[in-house]
Every structure is written in structure tokens, then in C-alpha cells.
Amino acid sequence: MMSHSSLHARGRDVLGLCCLPGECVLQRAVLVRKKLSAKEGGGWLSGTLFCTHFRVAFVPQDSQKPDDNADPVLLGDHDVALASIEKVVAVGPSRTKLVTPTCSLKFTPEELVLYCRDLRVLCFLFDRLTPDTQAVEITYTIAKTYQPLKPGTILSFQNAALGSIEMKQFLSNRRRDPSMNWLECSLGWEQELERTGASGWRVSSVNDRFEMSTSLPRFNVVPQRVLDTELKKTFAHFNEGRIPRWCWRHPRGSDLLRMASFQNNIYHEKDDIRNLELVLFGGQQLCVIVDLGEEMPSPADIQLAHTRLRTLCLGDISSSVSVPDDKWLSTLESTRWLDYTRCCLRKAAEVCCLLRAGHMTVVLQEPEDRDMNCVVCSLVQVMCDPHCRTVAGFQGLVQKEWITAGHKFLSRINYHRESDKEEAPVFLLFLDCVWQLWAQYPARFQLTEDYLLALHDSVHLPLFSSFLANSQRERCRRSQHLPQSYTPVNGLRDVPMSVPEEPVDPPFPPVWDWALQYSSQRRARFTQPISQPTCPPPVLNGNLNTNLERSWHNDGLPGSVFLLSRSTFSHPSNLLPWRSSNSGSYWKSHRRAPSSESLSGLERLIRACSLSEPSENNTILHDPYEPLLPLLLGPCVRVWRSCYLRGALHAQAFSHPVSSCTQHPVDQLAWEVQQLREKLAQASNRRPENQIKHQEARRPESNLNQNANNGTFLFSSSRVSQQQQQQAPSSRGAAQSSAPPRPQRTASDPPRPAQRNSGKHTFLFGHQQEPQSGQRYIPSPSAKLHKRPGNSQ
């Protein structure tokens, strides 16, 4: 087998498979047809099926010859990585069989069905002209190689994918995406502080060597007034040393924090208490602790629900029982997956409403601070912060609240099948929640369903450093081998060049390197063809700054703490363990909330929140900071069809050649707009004398915002438009003058992938694009018009 592959060890296979460096073709079968899903256009595609060390690849017959010089893409559009295969089923003339490495096939398969862990189902049909041996052999080969059950197989898989020298070199030369915030260095956190306009907080590097807490990130944001030496004492008071850390600031001045549960059996010294309070309250007077421990689903619940959902959607092939159509809905309900989605969204919506009230710290507390805290904390930000609804912002968010914050990806995803008890698709639950938001407010997101789907699928691929560790510490240790001594100075730290020559240890790329996984056509669909309506940067509500000043003064006073649990506020005396002795005197009267409000109180608050929006001034219709509050009632929480049902047999068998023929009308129109613009630009180039007139004609449409902003803000127009384009024009205006724009900041503008994918809908709205050029030269009318065609050609 290996000898066969050595023929094609380098470069392209004769039949068109573009191998990765070092990839070996183990087996191939000709004249195979692949059944296409509805998303891919439906119908059939004939070509050649390959099985390599790393993937099952399918090359369509008449596919274009790939460019040999192009960067390697791990998986082609029709490929599936071996590691994401879960089951191999061979369908014979009269029977089906689950193929395992040890079993023997007694028939020639006519059809090969691959069930994947990411809920895809791939179906290949062998033709009569396919040599029988090829059909049998490739089935065996896939069955033997796919099993990722042991750590060894994972390792060999990773090596197959990334282990070759060329690949390692290639990976080490890759630049990180500069447009997103990686939050791996203190600079990233400072940027985040600046972006959200949070003052009174600083980045502490006290955990730089993971001495204080092994699971916390290197850098944590804590109140400015707590010195590192004081801070060190607080770690012991929290489970795993996960102290309250700042995550985000709401534009109305509330701060969002997260922490683990308190260590109870510890003596609180007086100094400690002061620091603990400081850490908890930031600069605010109020602190609401949101308890996520009890009401949220436990990881085990989530795992069970997900398993049930899988069974429902994929059918259980071994027992060949599927849910009858008329019982589908109740079965769906009984999986409880949607309940859990609803639960997370509800909690996040509650927190959003709390934050909206302003001037408090909202602290999410979970015993471990590594699962539900991640979900809720990031959902809150997706709801409230438009920046987090762009691709770059969302990636930064996942980086901030999941990857560096120490979500136990490795255990939860359970690549190695070592931690079956710990396995739980918490991250997938989060993605589902984001999808629910997206489905309800599609126009408010820059990222698309395709993006969420891509992220969903890459979770099942054990290749990305983002998901291959349980904490930042492990990640650093892995990539550097010298965790204790080396401190990166800047954020653009590349994976070190000198990886030791152990073949078992390839460098892992981050998941955000999408070019590694997906072709540019796929990536073009990650963002909406139409950019969001330009929301004017919010007029900084004055109360933010003034009130902030005010609350700075009363530092001596111990703030009040409330517990939000089961949608009620309460003030249990033992909420803060160090206060338990002397508490209760202040707030005795408010011991319990009236029971009548207990259930729907916050729901009413939420509704009130959403209802009050339209009545606000008409000009701020799209106040970007109004939270997107999801609707959570029965009819509103839906199944993520294109994810869970794409592989389902019925969905698959019933795939129709629809989408290949017809783009989504929005895409089509966007394309049309682009065409027209190009034509227009051509025309204007040809007849420059008309230009002025035309510019006048377009001005009202495109430049209105800028003009308006110039009136409001005392910035130069380029500055404003840059901010405008950022879509998360944080309420940082006051700080603006003091902070000189840094190169990183300008680079962190969300990528309208102008240069990268010149093909599709990139230049829809001139005024959206202009700022990019505007950074370099003032956008004079004529410059604009020339700029556009120049870019797109």
C-alpha cells in the first residue's frame, strides 16, 4: 500500500489530487459518484475517490487543475478528514454493514456512507465500472485508518496532516491575522480596554508564568487600584485561583466580570477583604453576582442532549430505526437541546438587561468558571456589542472568553477518547445560541451562517492549537517547550521556527487561519455580501463619563452585593464569605424579592427593554448598543437546520439541485450592484469630464453619514469614517485625543476582504470602503472613483 503511494508522494496525483506535502495516497477508486448536499447544489458529482493518511478526498472529474503554487489547503471542498469520520457504512446489493477495522466484507459495496462527527453524512456511489477490488479496498482502507480512538491515532493523524517538513515550514511562516485581537499579550487586552472605553482597569501580568493559577490566562484585567502584590493574595480565595476578571464594559458603564466560586474554608484577613472587595467592585458601588452554577445545564446534560439530537437528526443506522415524521417534533423536544439553548440565551439576556442599567459590576460565577461562564459571557457580548458580530470581533471574543480563558476544549471535545466523562459540546451549544441570534436578526450580523458552520466543523478536527489544549498554559508549553522562561513581548508572536525534530509534535495552527482549511470561495461566504447599515458612532452618553467620575469618589464605602439567581435578586448573608459575619445590617429589609415577581420579573424587564426601543428618538433607530434580545418562546427557538439536518438522511436524499442554479437573491443583487459600479467606474474613467456631476449625484446617498458626523464630532473625516467602519465604534471618544492611533488599532478594522478575494461582492457600498483608502489619503471625490476599480481588478 505504501509503495503505491510513494509514486505520488510529491505533488499531484495523476488523477488530480493535490496532495499536501508528505501526504500519501493509500488507496483510490475511480468512477465514483458523490452525492451532493442541498447546500452544495444537490445532485451527483462523478470523480475519483482517494484515501490518504489524512483524509478521504474526492476529486471531481472535470475539476479545474489546482494551481500548483497555491498555498496548500488542508481539505478540499469535497474532502473529509479521517479524524472527523465517525462511522463507515458499506451498502451492498442486499445489505448494509457497519465496517470496522477488523470485520470482513462479504460483498462488494455499491455505496459507501461516511458518518462524520460534525453531523455531515457523505455518500459515495461506486459504479459498475469501478473495479470491485478498488471498491472493497478503499472501504477497508478507510475503515482501518479513520479510527481516532487512541491518542496514537490522533498523533499519526496530526502528523499526516502537518508533520512533514514542508508543512511545518509552511505553517511557521504563516502570518497571524492582524485584524483580530488575539488577546494573548497585554497589548491585546489594552486594546480591548481601549475599545470598550473601560477606565479604571489595568492589565496585570501577575500570572505571567501561570504561578498564581494554572488555568487562567497570562494576563488578566483587574482594577487599577489593586497592586500586583495585593492581587496575589486574592487568588487563594477562589476555586482554582480564578479570581474575578474583567471581560467587557457596557457602554453605559457597567462592567462584566467572571469568576469561579469562593473558597470557603479560608481565613480572610482584613487586607485580603479590602482587596477582594476592590477586585469584585471595580470602581462601582453595586455588584450583582449572577449564579450560573445551579440553573444552567451541566456539561453532562449538554452531552446527553447532544447525543440525543445526533440520534434524532442522523438516525441510528445500526438499529435502522428512525423517528416517524409525526413524532419528530416531540422527539426533538425531548432531546432538551433547544431547552438548553433557550436557557443560555435567557441568562445572557438577563445579564444584558442588568448591564443596561449601568454603573455596576455584573459578575458571572460558576464553580469552575470554565464552561457556562464562557457561554454566557460571550453571548452577552454578542448581544450587546456590534463589534462581536463581525468575523474579526467574534474571533477575538472566542479568543478572549474561551481559548485564553481556559475552557477545557481538549477534555470537552475529547479527541483522545480519554475523558469520556468530561466530554460535552459546550462550545457547540454556544455556537447554536449564536446561530439562534443570527437567525432572528440576520441583518445585524456581519458574519454569516456559513461562518458559524465552518467553525462548528473545525471543532471536530484535532488540528488546531485553539482546541487542543485545556488552558493557555498547556498551549504555551506545547508550542514553546520553555513555558517558564520566555515571555513574548509583542502580540504578533509566531509559532517558533525551531521546532524540535520530533515527528510526533507538529506545530498546530490556530483555527482562525481559515485559508488553511477553506478555499477562498468558501471564505467569501463568511461575511455578509451587504455590509451592515452604517450606524453612526453613538453619541457618547454623557452620563457615562460624569457618573464614572462620581462613582470614583466613594471608594471607602463597601458596595452592596446582590445575587441574581433564578431570575430573582436576593441578598443572602453568606454571599460573600468574608462578609458573612457582619452583613445583613444594611439590607435586612430586602432579604427576599416578592415571590410574585420571581418568575417573569426579568422577562418583563427584558420585554420592557425591547419595547422601549422604538419609542426612543427616531434618529437612533439602530442604536448599535441596544442589545439584540432573543425571543425565547416556543416558536422562536428553532433547529439549526443547515447544521444538524444537513446530514440527515431525508435531508440528504431529498437534496435538490437548487442552490447551485440560484444564488440567494441578496447575493445576486449584491453582485449586480458590484457589476454596475464597475461599469460606472469604467465609464467615469473614460469620460472624466462627467465625473464631477456624477459625484454630486451620489453624494447624498453615500456621504450623508460622514457629513453628519463631521458636524457632531471634531474629528477629521478620515478618522470618523474609520471609526464608523469599525462598526463597534466604542464609546471611547473622550479618550481618543490622548491615545494616539497605533498601527495595530488601524489594522484591527474588520476585514472587508478587499484585497484577498477580489471575486465576490466586496465593493458594495462605496462609502463603506472609502475609509480604507481614506487612511492613506484624504478621500477626495475623484480619488474615490478611481480607487474602486483599481482595487477590484
Next chain:
Amino acid sequence: MLSLGSGGAKSSKPSFVSYVTPEEIKLEKDPQKKEKHPDLLPGEVVFCSANPILKYTQDDLSQRGVFGTLLCTNFRVAFISDDAPQEEMSKTFKNKLYGENDIPLMCVDHIYGVYDEKRKLITGGLVKNKCPSKMIIHCKDLRVFQFCLTFSKEEDAKRIFQGIAHHCLEEKSLKCVFAFSYLRSTNPDHGKSSRKCITRLDSKSEMLRKREAIMFDSPEDWTQEMKRTKAQCRLVTENENFELSQRLPQYFVIPSALGDLFNYQGKGLPIWCWSHHSGCALFKASFPSMTQEDGDFQSHLDTMITAVARNYLYSVKTEDLSESLPTLQDIQQSYNKFKQYFLIDNTTDFWLSDVKWFSSLESSGWLDIIRQCLQKAVEVVECLEKDNTNVLITEEEGTDLCCVISSLAQIMLDPYYRTLMGFQSLVQKEWVAGCHAFLDRCNHLHQKDKECHSPVFLLFLECVWQLVQQHSPAFQFSETYLTVLSDSVHVPIFSTFLFNSAHHRESVMKAESPIAQSRPLSCPTVWDWSVQFDSKAQNFFFNPLYSEKVKHERTVRRPHKHKHQRQLSLPSSAFKTPTKKGFFKDETDSLKKMLRVKRISRWMGSPDSPVVASKEFYESWQQRPLDYHGLLLPSLDGPSVRVWMQRYLRWIPEVHIMGGGSVAIMTKLMELLSQVEDLKRVLEQRDPSLATQPDHPPPLHHRLPSFGSSGRLSSSFPFTYSRNRSFKPIIPTGLMQSLMVADNLANQEDETS
């Protein structure tokens, strides 16, 4: 006031047949209450009114409301708010006949009275009792109104309550339906029959000009339809005066092989519905159940079936729908159960229902009935398209489920019926001319006899909605259109839904006509949408994404050349003998295998059940590229049959997504479209040579609905707008307030008030 059709708008003095006492009419004349009256329609008369009545705003837990006057007229129950007339916000989708606080009497479904905190269904007996403190009206279009009666004088309250209950719930005669008094006042010139003929002709020609629908009330319409489908059948005109049968239309089409065999009141007579271009055709007939051992009758039916068979290739397949589909009572019960989940008068209940949402929907069985109907229609389509046999669908009456199945099959097969005009013609052909008993099924007269009520037409619309949902670009009309159509059934003005059969209509109209010898009154049909909506609002009926049939476009947009691309409609042999010699094995084989393996449970019992067969058919259809102007089949599996959100959820504010939902996409689309238009115009100005683009995709839009640019649209647009009611947030008091520093609280109020 409206100006309607030929009649002009002078509302003459009421000349209707009424059972209201003169005192009640006098009440209307009361001068000080005059200004409280709504814009009355011609012929509309106020029976009683009461003031002040508190109307609860529905989404409010705190039982907040609006004060106003409640009136009951012979057309509607109307509530007029005391507040200053609301600024006509961007209400582009306003019904001209009744406002958002009006309930046409026919639209009232149930009335509940709240007596001492207990909700009781009002029936005839309870009306006489004491007046309830609160009246809850459930409408057939799923609105819920709650009126508090305690603020007005007791006798007023009692009178209005009894009046409403009486007019809404009591059985009444067809003559009292508002349509007739409306007609008389819109046709004041009934004395001159000659002029009337002209106006009738005018309206007819106007209708033709506007191409609203083919009415199928003349032989020409039928001939034209036969010509269009290339049918080889015979038009029967002998029933012009209903001498043959009263249950048959005036004109209908039968197989040409059938001689003059009009016995048995037309029972068993196969009525032609539609012809497939291969020559086979779809027929429907009323077949009484075979219990009677009448040899003659049996042979009569045999002759009928033979006649159908001889239409094409001597093949026929009969399908008795009453055997395989749920009965009318099942449909009624299931729908009653289903709609309860959307009639919400207590929001807290609704909040609590979400956990059991899916299973409760399922337990009503409504979605399953929809699935069964679609399934049956697919089977019929299969016989026509694949086997090329004639199909005769039968039923006891031949006018209920037969209509559903035959219309569905025609929509799936014939792209013409997916245009607005075609769809309206189809309803006219199969339902109105086809003698569906609208009056009985919709229970317009509030008859106590429960046997014959059944939302069959709604069921049909539901099925169409499923198709629209799954293949939206194939349909020229929009979801909104279907919703409005389902509402219009309960507006007692249109002749379309008011009668049990053609004969019924003719006789009633003749009897109602003031001069017996003159031609019958002409009633507006529902297809004259200008009666209800202005042209701007009518734009919402059109699907902007409808892909109109453009030949070249299809070749451009299809990159994949599928090996197995077949002709749109296959020669009859193509399906019967699958080609085994091809390069690839026949894919249906392997698919069948796979399906059998996977979903074996479904047809374990009967491996050759029709489900399997139609699955196969479905599969083979699937492999062809989808053509929106060809055969269209629905997907029927569990996740595919969905709830008609727009119809059922539009009045429930809790589930409206502000600035979200599909409307958001639509607005975006409209923005883009207008941008395209702008750009094109600019381009044309600049350089006319560039304006025509060879590769330019055809315009997507048919007619653009105008979305209000300002204001955020909720997902239930256009039925409800962004809620701009002043709404004070109910912040959990107590602790939450103490949480807030005083000035924060002030801010909060500023923002939300």
C-alpha cells in the same frame, strides 16, 4: 367613505332585512355619539354601542388598556379609541373594510365572559344571565380582544354584551349577512335593468382587463382552460339552469366518452379538473359509499370509471379520499386544538408553554393532516406524471377533500397556477365553481349543527403555504397573500365564500334581487382586492423573489451539467423501464436500497405501500435539477412541515422580532434593488451604450412592496408594525429599585417613557 365599483358611495337609507328593533336603530341617530362612529360602510348600521369600554392591550400583564366606545353593527364589532385618532403611521397595509380594532361578525369565533375571575364560554344560555365583567373575543383570524365592561353603565354594558353575543353567536339566516345590505346600498340603481346589464358587463370587462381571475362561470372560460391544457373532453352546458343537478356547477367538463348519463343527481359523474400534457387527466367525482346494494347504480359507476379510462390509454386509477384521509370532523377537531396554542389571552401562560411547545403542536395533529394531504397530492401527481394514467379522485360529496387534493396536484404540476392570477383562477375553478360548501364549512351562519363545519379551505391554504415555504421563488404570490386570503374568508362581503354551491348562489341572488325578473345582483368577489386594499398594499401580495420564466437565464445560471438531467416532463416510458445500460447504474435502485435500510421502520409492514412508491418518485424527481417552472413536489418529512408563522403568530407581540426576521432580509433586498435602479439610471445618463448589459441577470422583482424606511419593522410585518405604544417597563420593584442609584432610575425612566 369608500367608493366601490359601479355603485358609488351614497349610502342610502337602510333597506335591509333586520331583526333589530327600531329603538336600537334610533340609538345610532343619537347626535352626541355621532362622532364616535367609525366610517360606516354603505349599508352598515349600528345596532348598539357602549362607552366607556376598556380594551386591554394584549401584551400587557398589568391589565393596562385603552378607553373607547364599543359598537356592534350589522357588519362588525368595532372599538373606537377615545384617544386622539392615532397618527396614521406608516400603515401601508390597511384594510379598507375594517380596521385593526374591528371584528367582522363572521370572524368572531368564540366569546368568553369573565365572571368573578372565571372564564366561561358564552353560549346561548349564558347571554341572558348577568353581564360579565370582562369579555374576551377570539377571532377566526386568531386575534384576541379583551374588553372590560365594568366602566360603562350597567344597562349599556348589558346591551352591548347581549347585542354582540346575539349577533355573533346566534344562528341567523343568510339574508342577514351583511353582504346583502352592502350590495343594495352599493347598487342603488337597481331599477334600471338595462343600465345594470351594462355595469355588469363593465365590471366584467374591467375584471378581464385587470386579469384578476378567470371566473369559470361561462362556457368560454372552460373552453379556454381546456384549450390551455389541451384536454380532450366535453363541455356540458345542459346544467345551465340546474336541471340536471343542484350540486353541480352550471358548466362543467366530463370525459368525452361519456354519453348522456345524467342520472342519480350527477352522483358519480367524473368532473374534469386538469389535463396533463401527455393526455391523461385528473377527474373528481362524488362517490357515495358502496353500501347500497343497488346493481344499477353500481353499473352506473362502472360506466363512469370506464369513461374516465377511455380518456387516455384506457387506464384509470381511482382513489377514495374518504378512506385514506382524515374525516372532516377530524380536521375540525385537530384545527380547534391547534389554534388554541395561538389564541393567547394570558401571556404568562404563553411564557410557560414553551417547554412543551413542540409536543403540544404535535399532539394536535394538524401538521400531520397537512402532511397527509400533501402526501396524497404527491401520489396523484405521480400517477399523472410518471404512470400517465388518468386519475379519478372520489369522495362522498366530491367537494371537500377532492378540492384540496386536486388543487394541490394542479399547483404542483402546472406553473400557471403558481402565479397570482392562476392561483385565483384555480380557487375559482375548483372551489367556487366546483361547489365547495363554503357557507357550511366555514359556519358563517353560526349553525349549531357541528357536523358540517370544517376548515377545509384553510387546510388547502396551509398546504399551499408549505409549498410556498419550501420553494418560494416558484410562486408569484407571497405568504402575505395567503394570509390575507385566509382572513378574507370571514369578511361577509364577498360572494366567493358565501354560498354552498353555484345553484345556491344563483337562487339566493335571484331571490335577494329586488326585482325578480332582473338579473341577479353582482357581488364583489374576493379577487377584487381593491375593495380591501389599495394598490400599494396589494404589492405585498407579490413575491419579490419570484423567478419569472426566462429562457436564457436558466442556461446561464446552471454551472453543473448533470448527467441525468432529464426533460421536464418525461415520456411515459422513462420512468417505467429504468435504463440499466447506462454508464451508471440507475440511481433510484441504490437510493431505494439506502432508504429501505435507513427508514425501514416506516414501511416495514407493507413494503409496497404507496409511501415507498411515492418516495421513489420523489427521489427521481429530486435528481433532476429543480425547475421552478416545472413539477414541484413538497418535502414531507418531520422537520419540513412547519407552522405557518405569519398567520398564527402575527398577533402575538411576544414573538415578534424587532428589526429581525425575514423582513430584515427583505428590506435589505429592497435597499439593494433600489440601489441597482439608481446605479442603472446614473449609468444610463453617463453612457447609454453601457446601459444594456448582456450578462445582466433578469430583474428579480415583480412589484416592489414599499417598506417604510423609517421605523423598525417587526417580524410580523406587515400585519403589525413596530409597537410604538408607550410602555412603561415593569422593572421588578423592591430589590431592583434599591439596586439602582436614584439618578439611574431617573435615566431609566427617561429612556423608556
